[in-house]
Amino acid sequence: MADLTTNFIGIKSPNPFWLASAPPTDKAYNVERAYEAGWGGVVWKTLGSEGPPVVNVSGPRYGAIWGADRRLLGLNNIELITDRPLQVNLDEIKMVKRKWRDRALVISLMVPCDEDSWKDILSRIEDTEADGVELNFGCPHGMAERGMGSAVGQVPEYIEMVTRWVKKHSRMPCIVKLTPNISDIRKPAEAAHRGGADAVSLINTINSITSVNLDSFSPEPMIDGKGTHGGYCGPAVKPIALNMVAEIARNPVTRGLPISGIGGVTTWRDAAEFMALGAGNVQVCTAAMTYGFKVVQEMISGLSQYMDEKGMNATADLVGRAVPNVTDWQFLNLNYVTKAKINQDDCIKCGRCYAACEDTSHQAIAMSADRTFTVKDDECVACNLCVNVCPVENCITMVELPKGTLDERTGRKVADYANWTTHPNNPAVAAAE
Amino acid sequence: MSNSPLTPGVVAHRLAPAAYSQNFSDVQPVFDRHEARVAADRCYFCHDAPCMTACPTTIDIPLFIRQIATGTPEAAAKTIFSQNILGGMCARVCPTEQLCEEVCVREVAEGKPVEIGRLQRFATDTLMATGVHPFVRAAATGKKVAVVGAGPAGLACAHRLAMKGHEVMIFERRAKAGGLNEYGIATYKTPNDFAAREVAWLLQIGGITVKTGVELGRDITLAGLEADYDAVFLGIGLAGVNALRAAGEDLDGVRNAVDFIAELRQSDKAAVAIGRDVVVIGGGMTAVDAAVQSKLLGAQNVTMVYRRGKEKMSASEYEQDHATQSGVRIIYGAAPIRVLGTGKAEAVEFAYTVDGPKGLEMSSETFTLKADQVFKAIGQTLLAAPIAQDGAKLVTQAGKVWAGGDCAAGGEDLTVTAVAEGRDAAEAIHATLMA
Ligand SMILES: Cc1cc2nc3c(=O)[nH]c(=O)nc-3n(C[C@H](O)[C@H](O)[C@H](O)COP(=O)(O)OP(=O)(O)OC[C@H]3O[C@@H](n4cnc5c(N)ncnc54)[C@H](O)[C@@H]3O)c2cc1C
Ligand SMILES: Cc1cc2nc3c(=O)[nH]c(=O)nc-3n(C[C@H](O)[C@H](O)[C@H](O)COP(=O)(O)O)c2cc1C
Ligand code: SF4
Ligand code: SF4
Ligand code: SF4
Numbered sequence: 001m002a003d004l005t006t007n008f009i010g011i012k013s014p015n016p017f018w019l020a021s022a023p024p025t026d027k028a029y030n031v032e033r034a035y036e037a038g039w040g041g042v043v044w045k046t047l048g049s050e051g052p053p054v055v056n057v058s059g060p061r062y063g064a065i066w067g068a069d070r071r072l073l074g075l076n077n078i079e080l081i082t083d084r085p086l087q088v089n090l091d092e093i094k095m096v097k098r099k100w101r102d103r104a105l106v107i108s109l110m111v112p113c114d115e116d117s118w119k120d121i122l123s124r125i126e127d128t129e130a131d132g133v134e135l136n137f138g139c140p141h142g143m144a145e146r147g148m149g150s151a152v153g154q155v156p157e158y159i160e161m162v163t164r165w166v167k168k169h170s171r172m173p174c175i176v177k178l179t180p181n182i183s184d185i186r187k188p189a190e191a192a193h194r195g196g197a198d199a200v201s202l203i204n205t206i207n208s209i210t211s212v213n214l215d216s217f218s219p220e221p222m223i224d225g226k227g228t229h230g231g232y233c234g235p236a237v238k239p240i241a242l243n244m245v246a247e248i249a250r251n252p253v254t255r256g257l258p259i260s261g262i263g264g265v266t267t268w269r270d271a272a273e274f275m276a277l278g279a280g281n282v283q284v285c286t287a288a289m290t291y292g293f294k295v296v297q298e299m300i301s302g303l304s305q306y307m308d309e310k311g312m313n314a315t316a317d318l319v320g321r322a323v324p325n326v327t328d329w330q331f332l333n334l335n336y337v338t339k340a341k342i343n344q345d346d347c348i349k350c351g352r353c354y355a356a357c358e359d360t361s362h363q364a365i366a367m368s369a370d371r372t373f374t375v376k377d378d379e380c381v382a383c384n385l386c387v388n389v390c391p392v393e394n395c396i397t398m399v400e401l402p403k404g405t406l407d408e409r410t411g412r413k414v415a416d417y418a419n420w421t422t423h424p425n426n427p428a429v430a431a432a433e
Numbered sequence: 434m435s436n437s438p439l440t441p442g443v444v445a446h447r448l449a450p451a452a453y454s455q456n457f458s459d460v461q462p463v464f465d466r467h468e469a470r471v472a473a474d475r476c477y478f479c480h481d482a483p484c485m486t487a488c489p490t491t492i493d494i495p496l497f498i499r500q501i502a503t504g505t506p507e508a509a510a511k512t513i514f515s516q517n518i519l520g521g522m523c524a525r526v527c528p529t530e531q532l533c534e535e536v537c538v539r540e541v542a543e544g545k546p547v548e549i550g551r552l553q554r555f556a557t558d559t560l561m562a563t564g565v566h567p568f569v570r571a572a573a574t575g576k577k578v579a580v581v582g583a584g585p586a587g588l589a590c591a592h593r594l595a596m597k598g599h600e601v602m603i604f605e606r607r608a609k610a611g612g613l614n615e616y617g618i619a620t621y622k623t624p625n626d627f628a629a630r631e632v633a634w635l636l637q638i639g640g641i642t643v644k645t646g647v648e649l650g651r652d653i654t655l656a657g658l659e660a661d662y663d664a665v666f667l668g669i670g671l672a673g674v675n676a677l678r679a680a681g682e683d684l685d686g687v688r689n690a691v692d693f694i695a696e697l698r699q700s701d702k703a704a705v706a707i708g709r710d711v712v713v714i715g716g717g718m719t720a721v722d723a724a725v726q727s728k729l730l731g732a733q734n735v736t737m738v739y740r741r742g743k744e745k746m747s748a749s750e751y752e753q754d755h756a757t758q759s760g761v762r763i764i765y766g767a768a769p770i771r772v773l774g775t776g777k778a779e780a781v782e783f784a785y786t787v788d789g790p791k792g793l794e795m796s797s798e799t800f801t802l803k804a805d806q807v808f809k810a811i812g813q814t815l816l817a818a819p820i821a822q823d824g825a826k827l828v829t830q831a832g833k834v835w836a837g838g839d840c841a842a843g844g845e846d847l848t849v850t851a852v853a854e855g856r857d858a859a860e861a862i863h864a865t866l867m868a
Contacts, residue, residue, distance in 0.1 A: 068469070069472040350540035351480030371483070391477050392542070 138204025205231025584612020586838025
C-alpha cells in the first residue's frame with residue numbers, strides 16, 4: 001500500500017487531504033468530526049483581531065450552479081471570516097490539537113494591515129500549539145472593503161511586507177493563501193516568496209455572480225432585493241486553479257516553493273492532478289460542504305489505489321510529475337499531426353460530432369444515409385471538438401500520424417519537431433533573417 | 434361488497450369500491466418537474482434525430498426535450514402541438530417502444546431510451562393545465578370543409594383547417610367526440626376524462642362546429658356534403674368487427690371486445706358486469722386492453738388466446754408484459770373451435786395451431802377453457818366504403834374527398850398515425866382550396 005503521509009513544510013499529516021479554511025473548519029465540533037472521518041489536516045476558519053467579531057448577513061449567503069440531476073458544480077458565498085469570539089476559537093484550537101496530535105492544524109489569519117495587529121495576533125495563537133499559520137489574502141468580499149483579504153492579496157508589495165512581519169514575529173511555518181482575482185498569479189507568489197513564506201496555497205474564491213433572478217432582477221444570492229459578488233468555488237473553478245498552480249510551479253523565480261493546491265478538489269483524481277502539477281497537498285472546502293466529511297474516504301482509497309497501480313511509494317513520487325510538461329504555446333510541436341478516428345462499434349449514431357464539425361468546425365465528418373459517421377482525413381484539422389462533444393467516451397480518438405506519413409489535408413509528410421519560434425510565418429523569424 | 438372475484442357468472446361489484454379508482458388510474462406515474470429535467474438531460478440533442486424520423490407526426494423531439502431541460506415546458510408543448518395537436522393523448526397512448534423510443538440512440542446503446550413519451554406528457558400537461566390554447570387562426574378564407582368522424586384523424590384535420598382560416602363542420606355519429614380516444618383506449622392510459630378535456634381544449638382554436646349523433650349514410654350523404662362544402666374529409670375509423678366464424682359465437686356472454694371497452698369507458702367501473710372466467714380471443718392492442726381491464730374489474734381468471742406465436746403478436750412486447758404483469762395468462766398458438774354452453778357461454782374449445790407451408794392450420798390437439806365471458810378481438814374492418822377502396826381500406830383522395838386515419842390506406846392503425854394523416858390531409862386540402 002502506498003504511503004500517503006505527507007510532510008508539508010515540516011507539518012506532518014497522515015494523508016494529503018486537508019480541509020480548507022471555511023465553514024467546515026469553523027469550530028471544534030466540526031474539526032473533530034472531520035478528523036474522525038479521516039481528514040489529514042485542517043486550516044481553521046480564518047481568525048480576525050481581538051474585539052467584537054465580524055457580523056454575517058442573516059439571509060442567504062450561498063449561491064450555486066448545477067449540472068444534471070442538480071449536481072452542484074459551483075458554489076458562491078458572501079460569508080466573512082469567523083464570527084465567533086477570538087478566545088473561543090483559540091481555546092478550541094488548543095483543545096483539539098492536544099487530542100489529535102497526528103493531524104495537521106493550521107490557523108488562518110486575517111487582521112488589519114499594520115505590523116502591530118499581526119504581532120498581536122501571532123502572540124495570541126502561539127500558545128495553541130497549532131502547526132502553522134495561513135495568511136488569508138484571498139477573500140474577495142466583505143473583508144477587502146476593510147483593507148484586508150484580497151485588498152492585500154492584489155498588491156504584491158503588501159503581501160511581501162505582511163509576510164515579513166509574520167516571519168519576524170513568529171517561528172511557525174507560514175503559508176500565504178493567494179487570491180485568483182488578479183491577472184498574473186506569479187506576481188503575488190513571487191512576493192510571498194520574497195517575504196519569506198514557507199509555502200503558498202491557492203486558490204481562494206473567484207469574484208462571481210452565480211445567477212440573476214429574472215423575476216426580481218436581483219443577483220443571487222439575494223439579500224432583501226440586492227445582491228453582491230461572492231466568492232466562487234467548487235468543481236467549476238478547478239481548471240482555473242490548476243493553471244495557477246502550474247504557473248507558480250514552473251516559474252523559475254518560485255520553483256520549489258511548496259504549494260498547497262485548492263479549488264474544486266472533489267475526488268482523488270482532482271487531488272492527484274493538483275499534486276502532479278506541483279502541489280504538495282490539497283485543501284478541500286466545497287466537496288465537504290456538498291457531501292459531508294465522509295468524502296475523504298474515497299479520496300484516500302482512490303489515491304492509494306492509483307499510486308499502487310503506478311508503483312509510487314510515497315506522495316513525493318507524484319508531486320510535480322507533470323510540471324516539466326507544462327510549456328508555452330510557442331514551444332508546442334507544430335509537426336505533431338493527429339486525425340480524429342471514429343470507432344464504428346462504439347458509435348451510437350447520435351450525429352453530434354457531425355453537427356459540431358459541420359456547423360462550427362472544419363466540415364470534416366461525413367454522414368451517410370444509414371447514419372454512419374466517418375472522418376475525412378483530408379479535411380480534419382484535429383481540433384478535438386468531436387471528441388469533446390461525443391457522448392460515448394473513447395468512441396472518437398485522436399490518432400497520431402507517424403513521422404513520414406502523408407497528411408492528406410496539407411499534402412505534406414509529417415516532419416520532425418518544429419515549433420513557432422522557427423516557423424517561417426512567424427514575423428519575428430522573418431525579421432531575424 | 435356482495436360479490437368477489439370468485440362469484441360465479443357475469444356480475445358487477447366484484448371489488449371493494451376503492452379498488453376501482455386505484456385500478457383505473459394512470460398506469461405510468463407522471464413526472465414532476467425535477468424528474469422531467471433529469472430525464473430531459475439524458476437526451477443528446479441528436480443531429481437529424483432518429484426518434485424524430487420514427488415519430489409518425491415528426492415532432493421535433495430533441496428540441497422539445499431541450500426546452501424542458503431549460504425550464505420552459507410550455508415552449509416544449511408548443512413544439513409538440515405544432516406537429517401533433519393531440520400530442521397530449523399520444524403521450525399517453527403511443528406504443529413508444531415501437532416508435533421513437535425504439536430508435537433512440539440511447540436505447541440502441543444501452544437499452545434505456547430517453548423517456549420521450551413521459552417527457553411529452555409532462556410538457557403537454559403543463560401547458561394544458563394553464564387552459565391556454567397556443568394557436569390562433571389565420572384570416573378567414575371563406576372556404577367550408579366537412580369532416581366526418583371526430584376521432585383523432587378528424588380532429589387533427591379539423592384543427593389544422595381551422596388554423597388555416599377555413600370553416601369546419603364535423604359530423605360524428607356517436608354522442609361524444611373523440612373517436613376511440615373516448616370509446617376505445619384503455620381507461621388507465623387516459624383517466625380523468627382526458628379525452629373529453631382534450632377535445633374541448635382543441636376546439637378553443639375556434640371555427641370548428643361539432644355535430645354529434647349524425648351518421649354518414651343514415652342522416653347525411655357524401656353527395657350532399659360534396660354539394661354543400663368545398664372539401665370533405667373522411668375519418669370514420671373502422672366501425673366493423675371481424676367475426677369469429679366458430680360455432681356458439683351467438684351464445685350469451687360472447688361479445689365484441691370493442692363494444693365491451695366502449696361501454697366500460699362510459700360507465701362507472703364498479704357497475705360493469707364481468708365474468709369470473711374471461712377468455713379473450715385475439716393478439717392486438719384491443720385484446721390486451723380487454724383482457725387487462727377484465728382483470729382490473731375483478732375477474733378471477735383471464736386468458737388471452739392468440740392463434741400465432743409471441744413474435745407475431747401485434748401488441749408490443751411491452752403491452753404483452755403489461756398484460757402478464759396484470760395477471761393475464763397468454764396462450765400462444767391456439768385458435769377457437771367452438772364456444773360451448775347451453776344458452777350462455779360456459780367454455781371455449783381450442784385447437785393448437787401449426788404454422789406450416791400451407792399457412793396456419795389447426796392441429797388435432799385440443800383443450801378447453803372455462804369461460805362465462807368471451808371477448809372477440811380479432812380485428813376491426815371498414816363498415817362501409819363511401820369512396821373507392823385501396824385494398825381493405827379507403828383511398829386517401831378521390832376528387833374533393835380526402836380520407837385518413839384507420840379507415841384509409843397507409844400507415845399503422847395508431848392514434849398518432851391518424852393524427853398525422855388528418856393533419857396532412859388538411860394541408861393537402863388547404864393547398865387545393867387556395868390554389
Ligand atoms: C381497444 C383499442 C385500443 C387501442 N389502443 C391504442 C393505443 O394504446 N395506442 C394507439 O396508438 N392506438 C390504439 N388504438 C388504435 C387507435 O385508437 C386508432 O388507430 C385511432 O383511434 C384511429 O383514429 P381514427 O380517427 O382514424 O378513427 P376512430 O378513432 O375510430 O374515430 C372514427 C370516428 O368516426 C366516427 N364514425 C364512424 N363512422 C361514421 C359515420 N358513418 N358517420 C359519422 N361518424 C362516423 C366514429 O364514431 C368515431 O368517432 C386502439 C384501438 C382500440 C380499438
Ligand atoms: C462559505 C465559504 C467560506 C469561506 N471562508 C474562507 C475563509 O474564512 N478563509 C479562507 O481563507 N478561505 C475561505 N473560503 C475559501 C475556501 O477555503 C477555498 O479556498 C475555496 O472554497 C476553494 O476550494 P473548494 O473549491 O474546495 O471549495 C471560504 C469558502 C466558502 C465556500
Ligand atoms: S477533430 Fe475537429 S476537424 Fe477533425 S473531425 Fe473532429 S471536429 Fe472535425
Ligand atoms: S458523436 Fe460519437 S456517438 Fe455520436 S455519431 Fe459521432 S462518433 Fe458516433
Ligand atoms: S434519439 Fe434519443 S437522445 Fe437522440 S434526440 Fe432522440 S430522444 Fe434525444
